[in-house]
Amino acid sequence: MEGTEAVDDIHGFFQFANDSDSDGDDGLFAKPKQRAAEFDASKIEYTPRMDEDGWFDRSHALSVAEWLEMRTGLEELTFTTQRLYFKKEYSRAADLCRQAVPLYVDKNSSNLRVASIRELLEIGAKSAMKVDDLENVEFFYGWYVQCGGNNPGYNYFQAEALTKLGRLDQALDQYIRYLEQRRHDAQIWELIGGLLVAIGEKRMCKNVPQVLWWRLALGALVFSHWIALPNKGWRSDELAERRRQAHATRLISQAVNVLDKVEPNAASLARCGSMREDAIWQKCKAESTLDELGQQLLLHECAEPLATSIKWVISRLSLGSQDGGVLDGDDDDDEDRNVAEL
Numbered sequence: 001m002e003g004t005e006a007v008d009d010i011h012g013f014f015q016f017a018n019d020s021d022s023d024g025d026d027g028l029f030a031k032p033k034q035r036a037a038e039f040d041a042s043k044i045e046y047t048p049r050m051d052e053d054g055w056f057d058r059s060h061a062l063s064v065a066e067w068l069e070m071r072t073g074l075e076e077l078t079f080t081t082q083r084l085y086f087k088k089e090y091s092r093a094a095d096l097c098r099q100a101v102p103l104y105v106d107k108n109s110s111n112l113r114v115a116s117i118r119e120l121l122e123i124g125a126k127s128a129m130k131v132d133d134l135e136n137v138e139f140f141y142g143w144y145v146q147c148g149g150n151n152p153g154y155n156y157f158q159a160e161a162l163t164k165l166g167r168l169d170q171a172l173d174q175y176i177r178y179l180e181q182r183r184h185d186a187q188i189w190e191l192i193g194g195l196l197v198a199i200g201e202k203r204m205c206k207n208v209p210q211v212l213w214w215r216l217a218l219g220a221l222v223f224s225h226w227i228a229l230p231n232k233g234w235r236s237d238e239l240a241e242r243r244r245q246a247h248a249t250r251l252i253s254q255a256v257n258v259l260d261k262v263e264p265n266a267a268s269l270a271r272c273g274s275m276r277e278d279a280i281w282q283k284c285k286a287e288s289t290l291d292e293l294g295q296q297l298l299l300h301e302c303a304e305p306l307a308t309s310i311k312w313v314i315s316r317l318s319l320g321s322q323d324g325g326v327l328d329g330d331d332d333d334d335e336d337r338n339v340a341e342l
Contacts, residue, residue: 057083059092064099068107074100074116081123090127094136097124101143114147121147122157129164137164152178159191168199169306176312189224190251192313193217197258205302212294214261216310219288219317221255225281252277255284262287290314 057080058067067073077100084093097120104117121144128136141161159174175192179185199205200213228247260267263283270280290298298310 059096064096065103068100068103074104078116078119078123081120081127085123085127088130090130091133093127094124094131094133097121097127098136098139101140118144118147118149125157125161129161134165137161141165152181155181156188163195163198168195168202169204169303169309171195172199172309172313173305176309179316184227186224186228186247186251189220189227190247190254193220193224193258194254196220196313199306204306205298207301208298211262212290212298214258215288215290215294216298216313216317217258218255218262218284219290220313221251221258222281222285222288223317225251225255252280256280259284259287288317 058076059080064077067077070076077096081093081096084090084096101117101120101124104120121140125137125140125144128134128140141158144157144161155174155178159171159178162168162171162174172192172195175188175195178188182188194217196213196217200208200210200217203210225248228244228251256267256270259270259280266275266283266287269275270283275283295314298314299307302310
């Protein structure tokens with residue numbers, strides 16, 4: 001028995017539990033030691049297979065018509081145009097989309113999947129806009145309108161294309177249609193501010209002094225700033241915060257540029273850092289005020305659809321002021337103020 005106990009003590013459970021050479025190890029049930037993994041990501045050289053052999057791109061082996069005849073042809077072609085866009089091969093992407101659209105419509109005229117064709121139109125138009133190919137932008141825009149739609153994304157895309165084509169009054173109308181569905185989108189109000197500046201520079205209403213356009217643009221930019229102020233309805237994730245910061249930086253730069261057209265001295269102070277950010281916005285708000293005469297001049301001298309759009313913008317900015325001031329008021333629709341949409 002004594003011999004057996006000695007063996008157990010040396011080779012059995014107690015050996016592990018009472019091992020004095022374990023450097024602080026607590027026995028059989030101790031946690032493994034934590035070891036910091038040393039990893040240098042810069043040493044990894046990885047190229048996706050799709051970028052090596054281009055398996056998804058059949059444009060060199062097949063015509064677009066033959067490609068679309070394949071069971072997965074449309075999906076492969078759409079994926080190819082997306083890849084070309086992100087690789088900045090914009091002309092090729094636009095060309096593939098332009099070839100595919102009429103062929104796909106002819107083939108599926110009795111059972112046309114609008115969602116599929118719309119994706120090709122959007123990729124093609126965005127690619128064409130990147131290289132200032134206005135002919136293709138017009139082509140894709142015309143087809144896109146035929147698809148129809150009644151959602152903010154549909155209006156946003158049209159406004160983007162119309163702006164590129166220089167049809168600024170129609171672009172403003174589409175942004176307003178967007179805001180009628182999503183009333184408080186800071187990015188759209190920022191775009192409206194830039195659009196109003198462009199309309200003034202283009203002198204689309206010859207008898208309207210340009211300063212009225214600058215003031216109205218300042219009002220839109222201030223309204224965008226107000227929407228983007230921190231609010232309990234916002235998402236708080238890191239990506240949303242980065243987008244908010246990027247929007248704020250871009251917005252104040254644009255506002256100072258417009259302020260320079262109305263009040264150059266104030267803009268100079270803002271640029272040299274002599275004005276705090278809140279003071280800059282207060283100055284922009286003060287300079288954005290339109291008197292009754294200015295409003296009437298804008299409404300009477302502009303043709304449709306621009307006159308109706310201007311009336312809507314003035315009305316919305318006035319409502320914002322009545323709610324407690326563009327910079328001071330609270331919005332009743334917190335759910336609309338989502339920085340993730342910036």
